[in-house]
Amino acid sequence: MTAIDPGRLEALHAAELAAFTARTPRSSALLERGRRSMPKGVPMSWMWGLYRHPPIFVERGAGASFTDVDGNSYLDFNVVDLAMTMGFGALPIAEAVNEAMERGAHFLLPVQETLRVSELLAERTAMPFWQFTLSASGANTEVIRIARALTGREKILVFGGHYHGHVDETLVEQAGGVARAALLGLPRGIERHLLIVPFNDLASVESALSAADVALVLTEPALSNCTLVQPEPGFLAGLSAACRRSGTLLCLDEAHTFQFAFGGLKRHWSLSCDFIVLGKGLGTGVAFGLYGMTAAIARFVEANTYLDLGGTGIAAGGTTYASTVAVLAARAALEKVLTPGNYERVRLLGQRLASGLDQLFRDLALPWTALHLGPRSGFCLEARPPRNGAEASQSMRIDFISARKLWMANRGVWDAMPSAGPQVSFAHTADDVDRYVRTARPFLEAIVR
Numbered sequence: 001m002t003a004i005d006p007g008r009l010e011a012l013h014a015a016e017l018a019a020f021t022a023r024t025p026r027s028s029a030l031l032e033r034g035r036r037s038m039p040k041g042v043p044m045s046w047m048w049g050l051y052r053h054p055p056i057f058v059e060r061g062a063g064a065s066f067t068d069v070d071g072n073s074y075l076d077f078n079v080v081d082l083a084m085t086m087g088f089g090a091l092p093i094a095e096a097v098n099e100a101m102e103r104g105a106h107f108l109l110p111v112q113e114t115l116r117v118s119e120l121l122a123e124r125t126a127m128p129f130w131q132f133t134l135s136a137s138g139a140n141t142e143v144i145r146i147a148r149a150l151t152g153r154e155k156i157l158v159f160g161g162h163y164h165g166h167v168d169e170t171l172v173e174q175a176g177g178v179a180r181a182a183l184l185g186l187p188r189g190i191e192r193h194l195l196i197v198p199f200n201d202l203a204s205v206e207s208a209l210s211a212a213d214v215a216l217v218l219t220e221p222a223l224s225n226c227t228l229v230q231p232e233p234g235f236l237a238g239l240s241a242a243c244r245r246s247g248t249l250l251c252l253d254e255a256h257t258f259q260f261a262f263g264g265l266k267r268h269w270s271l272s273c274d275f276i277v278l279g280k281g282l283g284t285g286v287a288f289g290l291y292g293m294t295a296a297i298a299r300f301v302e303a304n305t306y307l308d309l310g311g312t313g314i315a316a317g318g319t320t321y322a323s324t325v326a327v328l329a330a331r332a333a334l335e336k337v338l339t340p341g342n343y344e345r346v347r348l349l350g351q352r353l354a355s356g357l358d359q360l361f362r363d364l365a366l367p368w369t370a371l372h373l374g375p376r377s378g379f380c381l382e383a384r385p386p387r388n389g390a391e392a393s394q395s396m397r398i399d400f401i402s403a404r405k406l407w408m409a410n411r412g413v414w415d416a417m418p419s420a421g422p423q424v425s426f427a428h429t430a431d432d433v434d435r436y437v438r439t440a441r442p443f444l445e446a447i448v449r
């Protein structure tokens with residue numbers, strides 16, 4: 001059991017929610033007005049569901065901070081769940097987007113800079129062929145379709161604690177050993193297509209793949225949507241070998257983890273796979289995703305490309321994909337921000353954040369541990385980091401996370417959304433990181449026994 005005092009946590013939550021409401025009257029009024037034209041008063045109802053407090057309306061952002069319509073400013077450690085790791089108003093991205101708008105935002109034909117983006121990605125990830133989409137969800141959708149078409153198999157395997165976007169096939173959860181649709185609006189029987197096994201458990205993987213009916217294993221190299229779960233030594237190499245043996249394709253979803261190390265974790269940990277998914281506009285805030293594939297898969301895609309008005313082919317692509325805006329933003333991000341030097345800087349800041357939290361836990365005699373991988377940290381309310389999604393869920397106490405979120409927000413720090421953990425962005429400084437830890441300290445002092 002954790003050292004959290006439930007009574008103190010509940011009282012603190014109520015007081016912080018009252019303070020938050022008092023500080024955000026203009027946002028409340030806009031939300032109320034918004035409900036007359038948008039469900040929940042927001043342009044995407046998920047914006048309302050992301051936190052356990054009402055959403056606020058934002059006026060503008062600069063660097064690592066943003067300001068709401070009530071004039072409150074927040075140092076941002078959610079960074080749009082990694083879709084905004086370049087910081088608000090990053091000059092290279094602003095210049096790229098301006099240039100793209102001036103030249104023509106989109107032609108449904110390639111601009112020549114597309115080659116630079118795919119060549120840079122190929123060089124950094126050792127994955128030779130690339131395609132653009134509009135999001136990581138879209139990239140995962142196309143990868144699943146290609147894998148099914150190529151293998152002639154239906155099933156997909158993921159690990160407990162997974163999240164791969166709003167992709168029908170993967171929105172399945174296991175409850176009491178039974179797989180079921182995790183959300184509403186999915187076709188009946190969708191759970192038949194998905195196998196879910198524990199991360200870091202090769203025996204379960206091998207047994208699930210033994211029937212040779214799984215088209216694709218889809219996983220993040222480290223699970224980053226259930227706080228943070230890291231692979232044990234040899235697990236990912238074993239996974240890759242098991243896939244090869246059973247004729248199953250392997251996709252590493254690096255929508256988040258591409259931000260964790262230069263070239264992503266595939267490069268950092270020398271992993272092999274058949275596909276990589278990237279997304280979140282690589283952190284620029286521009287909407288695009290990408291997926292990379294091996295030469296063998298690229299040949300299959302070439303042989304099965306859909307011809308408009310001309311027969312069947314892989315269901316892929318969209319009219320807003322690979323726009324000039326997306327391509328120039330991607331090039332600017334890769335050339336000017338996602339550099340080895342900048343990754344090293346955020347790695348050190350991530351270490352500083354995790355050490356700061358660990359020190360805090362020690363000072364308060366809490367048997368907890370700070371999660372840590374590159375620029376990502378997090379709160380593990382156990383002495384050892386989790387090995388899989390089920391263990392990670394022990395630390396995903398929504399009462400603790402919600403109270404912390406409000407406490408931090410009322411003191412000018414925008415904490416990560418519940419499934420994630422505080423993330424250092426390319427715009428953060430050491431002072432910003434120290435401020436996060438300094439702000440968290442009195443919160444923990446107030447709620448632990």
Ligand code: PMP
Binds near residue numbers: 166
């Ligand atoms: N894959 C992973 C690993 C993700 O974390 C996410 C978003 N959290 C997605 C895919 C989906 O990204 P998007 O919502 O931008 O499509």
